[in-house]
Amino acid sequence: MMQHETDAPYLSEQRTMIRDLAREFTREQVTPLANKLDPEKGDMPRDLIEKMGELGFFGILIPEKFGGLGLGAFEYCLVAEELARGWMSVASIIARGNGFYRSVTGTDEERRAKIAAMAKGRYLGAAALSEPQTGSDLSSVSCRARREGDEWVITGNKYWCTFADGADFIRVLCRLDGPAQTSGEQRTVAINVEKPQGQLPAGVTGAPIPKIGYFGWKTWELRFEGVRVKADPLGSQDDGRGFQAAAASLEVARAHTAARSIGLAQAALDHASAYAKERIQFGEPISNFQAIRFKIATMATEIEAARQLMYRTCNEIDAGRPATILTSMVKYFASEMSERVTSEALQILGGAGYTTLHPVERYWRDARLTKIFEGTSEIQQRIISDRLLGKPMAAAGRRP
Secondary structure (H helix, E strand, C coil): CCCCHHHCCCCCHHHHHHHHHHHHHHHHHHHHHHHHHHHHCCCCCHHHHHHHHHCCHHHCCCCHHHCCCCCCHHHHHHHHHHHHCCCHHHHHHCHHHHCCHHHCCCCHHHHHHHHHHHHCCCCCEEEECCECCECCCHHHCCCEEEEECCEEEEEEEEEEEECCCCCCEEEEEEEECCCCCCCCHHHEEEEEEECCCCCCCCCEEEEECCCCCCCCCCEEEEEEEEEEEECCCCCCCCCCEHHHHHHHCHHHHHHHHHHHHHHHHHHHHHHHHHHHHHCEECCEEHHHCHHHHHHHHHHHHHHHHHHHHHHHHHHHHHCCCCCHHHHHHHHHHHHHHHHHHHHHHHHHHHHHHHCCCCCHHHHHHHHHHHCCCCCCHHHHHHHHHHHHHCCCHHHCCCCC
C-alpha cells in the first residue's frame, strides 16, 4: 500500500507503530487463515483470538486502570482497517471487547476482573439487539423481560446475533413487562446473559443463519424461553433505557464500520493492481490499458477520501466533540465506496475474480454487508439530512 503524505497531521509515531503492528499481524496471521477458511465457511480459531489479545487489540479503548491500552477511536480504527485487509470478521471481533467493556455487570470487584480479562480477549460479548421483525427501529423490540425478585426472566426471539456461541455473555435488548411508560425507547432494558464459551445459554435455542459472507464466525437466530438471569447488583440494567444505551455506542461503532470498509477496499485495490501488472492480454499487461489505469486511479482516490474523513471523525470523537453527523457521513460514504471499489477490483480480474481462487470476491461480499449493519445507508442519509434540514414537519411527531 502506498504511503500517504496526507496522513502526517494525524499519524504520530505511536499511531504509526500501532498501525504497522496490525499490518504485520494481518499479513502473517490473518490473511493466510482467511484465504484457507473463508472458502470453507470455517470459523476463526481460538488461538488467533488469543494472539490478538496478547497484542492488546481487544483493549484499545479500555482504560489502563482496567488493564487496557487506554487509547482512542483513532487507534481503534487504525487497527480495524488493517485487520479488515485480511478478514473483516477478524476486524469485527475486536469490538467484542472494545465495544462491550462499559456494559460489563457485577460488583465492582467482579467488573474489574471481567474487564481485565476482556482486554486480553478472554471475556467477550455478543449483542442480541435485532429481531425477525425489528431491525433499524430498535425501540420496537418485542422480546420481553419481567422482573421476579432479584432475577430477570427473558422470553422472545432475537436475530443477527453474531458470535452467540463463542462469546462469554450475550447482551440482550428487551422490552419491559409492566405498566407502559412515556415511550418505547424508555421501556427497554439491556440484560447480560452469562454463558460458557462454545455453547448457547441454558434455556436458549437457536440456529446459525445461512449468510453469503462474513464468515469466520456464526451469526445466530435465537429463542429465549423463560431464561432467568440474576439482576445486576449495581442496578445498571434497571433504568428502562436500554435503547438509549445501545444508541449511545453507535458513534464509535460507525467509525469502526468505516474503518472496516476502507480496509476491504484497500485490500481489493492492492490485489487488483498487482493482478493488472501480471495479466497479459494483447501482448502487454492490462495495467497499460487506460480503462484499467483510470479504474485504479478512481478507486485509490475514493479510498483516500474515505480514509481522511475517517481520520477527521475519529479526531472529533477523541476530542469529546459532537460527531453524530460525521459518524453517519463516514459510515455512509465509506461503505458505499467499499462496495464500488471491491466490485471494480473484481471487474479488473475478470473471470478470475468470480472464483474463490482470489480473495477479491471475499472483499466484495463483505463490503456489501457494511452498507447494512450498524445502521443502513438509508438510515445514515436520514440522520444526515435531518441534521442539515430538520425533520420533515409531517413526520416530526412519529419519527425518532
